[in-house]
Amino acid sequence: MKILVGYKRVVDFNVRIQVKPDGTGVMTDGVKLSANPFDDIALEEALRLREKGIATEVVVVGIGPADLTAHLRNGLAMGANRAIHVVTADEVQPLTAARVLLKLVEKEQPELVILGKQAIDDDANQTGQMLAALWDRPQATFASKVEIAAGKATVTREVDAGLETIEAELPAVITTDLRLNEPRFIKLPDIMKAKSKPIDSIEFGSLGVEAHDHLKTTHYAAPPKRSKGVMVKDAAELVAVLKQKGLL
Amino acid sequence: MSKILVVAEHLNGKLNSSTARAVSAAAAVKGDSIDVLVLADSVDAIAAEAAKIDGVGKVLTIARAENAHPLAAVLAPQVAKAAAGYSHVFFPSTTFGKDVAPRVAALLGVSQVSDVMSVEGAHSFKRPIYAGNAIVTVEANPAHAVVATIRTASWPAAGSRGDSAAVEALAVDAALPAHTRFVELQQGKSDRPDLQGAGKVVSGGRGVGSKENFEVIYKLADKIGAAVGASRAAVDAGYVPNELQVGQTGKIIAPELYMAFGISGAIQHLTGIKDAGTIVAINKDGEAPIFEIADIGLVGDLFKLIPEIEQALG
Numbered sequence: 317m318k319i320l321v322g323y324k325r326v327v328d329f330n331v332r333i334q335v336k337p338d339g340t341g342v343m344t345d346g347v348k349l350s351a352n353p354f355d356d357i358a359l360e361e362a363l364r365l366r367e368k369g370i371a372t373e374v375v376v377v378g379i380g381p382a383d384l385t386a387h388l389r390n391g392l393a394m395g396a397n398r399a400i401h402v403v404t405a406d407e408v409q410p411l412t413a414a415r416v417l418l419k420l421v422e423k424e425q426p427e428l429v430i431l432g433k434q435a436i437d438d439d440a441n442q443t444g445q446m447l448a449a450l451w452d453r454p455q456a457t458f459a460s461k462v463e464i465a466a467g468k469a470t471v472t473r474e475v476d477a478g479l480e481t482i483e484a485e486l487p488a489v490i491t492t493d494l495r496l497n498e499p500r501f502i503k504l505p506d507i508m509k510a511k512s513k514p515i516d517s518i519e520f521g522s523l524g525v526e527a528h529d530h531l532k533t534t535h536y537a538a539p540p541k542r543s544k545g546v547m548v549k550d551a552a553e554l555v556a557v558l559k560q561k562g563l564l
Numbered sequence: 565m566s567k568i569l570v571v572a573e574h575l576n577g578k579l580n581s582s583t584a585r586a587v588s589a590a591a592a593v594k595g596d597s598i599d600v601l602v603l604a605d606s607v608d609a610i611a612a613e614a615a616k617i618d619g620v621g622k623v624l625t626i627a628r629a630e631n632a633h634p635l636a637a638v639l640a641p642q643v644a645k646a647a648a649g650y651s652h653v654f655f656p657s658t659t660f661g662k663d664v665a666p667r668v669a670a671l672l673g674v675s676q677v678s679d680v681m682s683v684e685g686a687h688s689f690k691r692p693i694y695a696g697n698a699i700v701t702v703e704a705n706p707a708h709a710v711v712a713t714i715r716t717a718s719w720p721a722a723g724s725r726g727d728s729a730a731v732e733a734l735a736v737d738a739a740l741p742a743h744t745r746f747v748e749l750q751q752g753k754s755d756r757p758d759l760q761g762a763g764k765v766v767s768g769g770r771g772v773g774s775k776e777n778f779e780v781i782y783k784l785a786d787k788i789g790a791a792v793g794a795s796r797a798a799v800d801a802g803y804v805p806n807e808l809q810v811g812q813t814g815k816i817i818a819p820e821l822y823m824a825f826g827i828s829g830a831i832q833h834l835t836g837i838k839d840a841g842t843i844v845a846i847n848k849d850g851e852a853p854i855f856e857i858a859d860i861g862l863v864g865d866l867f868k869l870i871p872e873i874e875q876a877l878g
Contacts (some may be wrong), residue, residue, distance in 0.1 A: 333829065342698050406565055410666070411585040411675045436812070438693050440678045445636065445666035454637050456742040457663050460806070468746065473595050475659040476760070476815070478807055481747040482635065488743075494796070494813050495806060530675040530705035537699045539692070539838065545859040551872030554844065562841055563764070563821045564788060564877065 317427035317486075319362040321396065322413075322421065322444075323373065323376040324352040325387040326437040328467035331481075335538045342536060351383040354432025356499040357492040362430050363395045364497065370447060370464050373397045374417060375424065379416055381405050391501045399513070400424075404520035411527040416447035417521045421451055425448055433458050443492035456486030458493040459461070566595025566686050566855045569624075571643055572602045572614050573634075573660045579613040581761045582656030584721035587617050589714040590654050591658055591722065591818035592683035601646055601734070603639050605632035615728040634660050637725035640667035645736040645766035646711060647672060651686070657816075658711035658760070663836040677712040679816075684877040691715070695812040696835040716760055717818035717839050752805045754792075756782075759808065762791035765840075767810060769833075771809040771826020771866060772846065778803050780870050781825060787874060793817065797828045813834035827867045829854025 327333060328348040335342050351359075351473050365371040376391035378384045379402040388399040394550045421429065434441035449454035456462075458470035460479070463470045464486070473480045484490075520527070548554045558564040568590040573580040581740045583600065590598045600614040600623045607625040614623045625648065630638050636864040640851040643664065652669060655661030657679045669676035687704045689712065704710045707860040759765065771777050778798075785792045794803065811833040812819055818839035825846050827833060834857055837843060845858035846866050857862045862869065 327694070329832075330858060333697045335698045342694060342755055377634040378665060396642045409675055411670065414670060439695065439812070440676075441662050442666035442669070442676050442678060445663065446670035446676075447639060448637070449670035452741070454741075455663075455667065456744075457636070458659060473659075474806055475663075477748075478751040483745040483747055485743040492854070495800070505761075525624060530708055531677065532703045533700045534688075535701040537701075539696055539699055542838075542857050542859070544845075545843075545855070545861055547855075547861045547863070548860075550864075551862070551869050552876045554846075554860060555873055555876035557860055558821070558842075558844070561842060 317371055318373045318375065318424060319365060319371045320417070320424060320426040320429045321355070321359045321362045321374060321376050321391070322417065322429070322431040323355050323359060323388065323391045324432070324435050325349050325378065325380060325384060326352045326435055327352055329436055335536050336393070338535060339535045340549070349387070352432050353385065354434060354492050357494065357496050358430040358432050359391055359396060360497045360499040361492060365464060375400060375426070377417065378402070379404060379408050379413055379520070389510050389511045390502060392513040393506045394500065395506070397513065399515040400433055400495050401515055401517045402520055402523065403517055406527065410440050410442035410444055410533060412525065412527055413443045414450055414528055415525045416520070416523060417443070417447045417449045418526060421447070428464070428486060429489045431489065431491050431495055444489050448489040450459070451489070454488040455491070456482055456484050456488060457491045458492050458497045460493050462490060476482055485490060566651045567641070567649065568593055568594050568595050568598045568654060569650040570598060570600045570649060571653045571661070571664070572600050572610065573658060574604060574610045574832045576600070577606065577609050578656070579610050580656070581758070582658050582661070582716045582719050583614065584617050585719040586654045586656045586714040586718040587619055587718045587722040589680055589683060591619045593652060595651065595686065599624055601626070601643065603631045603642060605629050611658070611727070611731045615731055616724045618723045618725045620729045622730045622732055624732055626736060627653050630740050634664065635744050635746060636664045636667045638740050639664050639729050639743040640671055641738040641740060642736050643668045644671040645738045651708060652710045655713045656818050657715045662715045662774055665711055665713050672709055672711065674706070674708045674711055676712065676797070677704060679715040679720040680712050681715050694829055694840055697831070715816060717816045743872050752807050753847065756785060757791040759791045759793055760815055760817055762819050764788055764790035765793045765817060765819045766823045766825070766877030767793035767795065767796055767827060769795035770801065771797060772803060775803045777867070780867065783860070784874060786868050787877065790821070791819070795830070795833050824854055824858070825870070827854055828852045828858065
């Protein structure tokens, strides 16, 4: 079977983001960009399913500007068979991303779509669920364990109450949680090999996706700073301070 | 002009406090009415609890055997139908709300506002991005229903009222898929307060060192009536189950008192505790980033300090 994997490029998780003083955005010029960590986990899971003989082809999908191609090459170097690049210079919100993915699903007919549970830039946690709804297929979000057999996925999900297991008939959408797996590192020879793997470029405009998004971001602000704390010298002083504040 | 529908979260026949927190956010919209929607196999006890929440106009129930477990694919078509006539549909931003809300939004053909921290107007909201390192104001299109998840740590639970709101059974004509099935739920067994609703949280990180050592954290938590949390490092190392994880990828909490033992304070973790009332950091490393946001810091060995704290508590 074929697996489609969403592969978003985001500001690297180690970068401490700065809000522009005029409130128009965050500073992204010259900032290190990387794969969204949850998407690396998604790709790793797809590759493992291929290594087990369950999947035959793994396709990474990116939506973004022309230079996103270099990012998709990383996905190919990690092991994806090929890539699809939906080219757009505009910001893409989750509903639009889901509509784009649905078009690709209709074209590619995958049996599984694996996405990260959220992107660490907009922290929306929506795209997978929205795709599943538009596609009218099952969703298994926050997956920490995936087993595929007999036309269905048995997925353990990390929910607030503990671990929930559900069964989803394929085709289905799975979104990955952190503990699903440990993504592999890219090796140098694989970077060379990735150069000859195909990347399909599709102009966003040619997909016929309604790009109208209903959310407008009007202002960016830095989070409120906490006031400077105090250091105490020992346990007795700590307890005394907390008792004084009425916390203990 | 605003009519708000809050979708209730519940487990084992009990309403989750996240629902009353979402009602608080709904009240901040200052609309005409707030209704709560309960989807379950057996709705009566849950609906009775929801009817006691201050500010709720009425409680709508959809009792179906298929609603026994919160499967997004099953619940979303019903919520989308029930949403007709409402200007806003709110869910708590818990794993339940995050799972179901985007599916409802997509069925309604609208964008979703995730993790609402504050309501600036009926269609204007503040939410965190980049792990809480920036706060954005977003405007939703007034021509469509607003589907949003409410960041529970930013809102107090709405109080309870003397009387009860009316409870009405709602009939929705929604075809439910059979392609997704519940198998089981393994709950972490704990008599301690719920992490997301607790007033006090005692948390441990990599510095605790092992699963066995975590007992000292549990002991202190029990002594002061606190919930137990953990950093991602402690969860990944297998010291505690993952539902205890606090941070961007775990739970976002806002207790009055947060005590962090052996937690260095990665950005990812700090995101989960930024709104805590008082943060106490106890760490061997005086340079640990956690001290930058702690209100009270103490440098030292947690294994030596915890017994001393217990002793000082009497």
